[in-house]
Amino acid sequence: MAGVSGPHASAFSAAEMEFLAEDEMIEIVPNMRMEPLNFISGDFGPFRPQIPTEVPLWLAVSLRKRGKCTIRTPEWMSVEKLTQVLEAERDSEKFQPLPFHYVEISRLLFDHAREDIPDVYMVRSLIEDIKDVRFHKIGTGLEIISKERTYALRLKNLSAMEANIVRPFVTKALETFHKLSSSEMIQETDHISNRQPQATNRGPRRQLKDR
Amino acid sequence: MESSVGERSLADDYESLLSTTDAELLKRAWKNEKASPEILKFEAALIHRSRQQIQLMEETVEDFNKNGVDSLTVSLYQMDLERTMFLLRSYLRTRLQKIEKYVFHIQKTTELWNQLSRQEQKFARSCAEDLKHHLKESVLSKLPNQYQSHLKQSSASEEDDMDALSRKEEYVELQNISMPLWLEFDESKEAADNDLILNAIKQKISMDAVATRQYTLKNGLCYPRGHLG
Numbered sequence: 157m158a159g160v161s162g163p164h165a166s167a168f169s170a171a172e173m174e175f176l177a178e179d180e181m182i183e184i185v186p187n188m189r190m191e192p193l194n195f196i197s198g199d200f201g202p203f204r205p206q207i208p209t210e211v212p213l214w215l216a217v218s219l220r221k222r223g224k225c226t227i228r229t230p231e232w233m234s235v236e237k238l239t240q241v242l243e244a245e246r247d248s249e250k251f252q253p254l255p256f257h258y259v260e261i262s263r264l265l266f267d268h269a270r271e272d273i274p275d276v277y278m279v280r281s282l283i284e285d286i287k288d289v290r291f292h293k294i295g296t297g298l299e300i301i302s303k304e305r306t307y308a309l310r311l312k313n314l315s316a317m318e319a320n321i322v323r324p325f326v327t328k329a330l331e332t333f334h335k336l337s338s339s340e341m342i343q344e345t346d347h348i349s350n351r352q353p354q355a356t357n358r359g360p361r362r363q364l365k366d367r
Numbered sequence: 368m369e370s371s372v373g374e375r376s377l378a379d380d381y382e383s384l385l386s387t388t389d390a391e392l393l394k395r396a397w398k399n400e401k402a403s404p405e406i407l408k409f410e411a412a413l414i415h416r417s418r419q420q421i422q423l424m425e426e427t428v429e430d431f432n433k434n435g436v437d438s439l440t441v442s443l444y445q446m447d448l449e450r451t452m453f454l455l456r457s458y459l460r461t462r463l464q465k466i467e468k469y470v471f472h473i474q475k476t477t478e479l480w481n482q483l484s485r486q487e488q489k490f491a492r493s494c495a496e497d498l499k500h501h502l503k504e505s506v507l508s509k510l511p512n513q514y515q516s517h518l519k520q521s522s523a524s525e526e527d528d529m530d531a532l533s534r535k536e537e538y539v540e541l542q543n544i545s546m547p548l549w550l551e552f553d554e555s556k557e558a559a560d561n562d563l564i565l566n567a568i569k570q571k572i573s574m575d576a577v578a579t580r581q582y583t584l585k586n587g588l589c590y591p592r593g594h595l596g
Binding site: 167168172175176179190191193195196197198214215218222224 | 402420424442444450451457
């Protein structure tokens with residue numbers, strides 16, 4: 157999906173979703189000493205060697221890139237937890253609760269802190285599988301939404317990236333349903349008198365072959 | 368860094384009880400503006416405070432550079448500054464895009480006009496002028512007199528119906544397009560009356576109706592055969 161930020165694409169580009177995810181807090185273990193940082197976005201620190209502290213993801217990644225700390229992999233990113241989630245995801249029709257920005261967070265950590273993640277290849281493939289199962293669920297769910305009078309769609313536990321990708325399609329689809337159903341309502345009142353004669357014009361009903 | 372009581376739009380949200388830092392508020396205003404197709408109320412106080420904070424931070428970073436603070440700290444402060452500036456700029460940019468898109472409608476609708484900041488109103492005015500000038504120069508001045516307005520489809524329209532938002536869901540009848548044929552009928556009739564070839568044909572028909580089966584003469588008008596009249 158192209159990450160274009162425009163009126164016809166999603167409201168947010170993929171880069172903007174990542175920007176939002178970068179404000180999520182994560183634990184780091186610094187290997188240096190630094191005084192507290194008083195940013196516009198908040199106050200962080202002080203930093204002392206070997207003492208874990210919480211910082212926003214963008215700060216963690218910057219420090220990690222300069223080798224000033226290691227990143228503590230979040231709890232949900234362990235092989236056991238992810239295997240549980242994957243199995244539950246496959247068994248149930250509902251979406252499993254996952255961190256809202258799980259896609260972006262895991263991506264940033266894979267790119268910049270690979271050595272800090274235990275069993276990184278396993279974790280990566282588990283997350284890919286979870287993503288695939290969830291997307292497949294979204295697809296099948298969309299196929300069965302009622303053609304009449306669906307005013308809103310509720311997808312519980314959908315993550316940020318997934319919601320951002322389906323949003324334009326779903327909103328357009330609902331709009332189209334609405335347009336079609338309101339014009340149908342007008343047609344119904346106009347043609348109610350014509351219905352009888354029209355029905356008799358059709359030839360004998362043909363049984364369609366099962367494919 | 369608490370939101371003021373006057374900011375009804377954001378302070379009503381119960382979530383804001385949890386985190387009402389200006390940074391959070393700015394992020395939320397940005398998200399709202401991005402997600403909504405309509406233009407929302409301009410968060411004047413929030414933007415003003417954010418601007419001040421950014422300015423303060425820029426001065427701080429300058430001081431750091433002068434006092435020889437280590438480059439790591441400086442670059443981290445710089446990063447935070449750029450993130451905040453991105454939010455502010457993107458917020459303003461998104462609003463300007465919406466204004467450009469619906470400029471005539473916004474100008475006409477008072478509630479929408481009041482959602483704009485004073486500078487945005489200035490921008491909207493000059494944008495509308497430019498657009499009007501461009502449309503007139505390129506297309507409108509070359510159309511017949513009744514169609515030269517950039518706001519009305521023709522002088523027969525009761526309302527300003529050129530832009531889609533003003534029309535809302537009206538069904539626009541196509542008779543406006545077929546009107547020119549009627550207006551120019553007199554001119555074309557005159558041209559037809561003076562046409563030599565046509566007159567020759569008419570003469571032939573009146574002399575010998577059978578020989579000229581291709582055409583028939585009805586009420587002084589010449590119809591070629593097969594014409595649906």
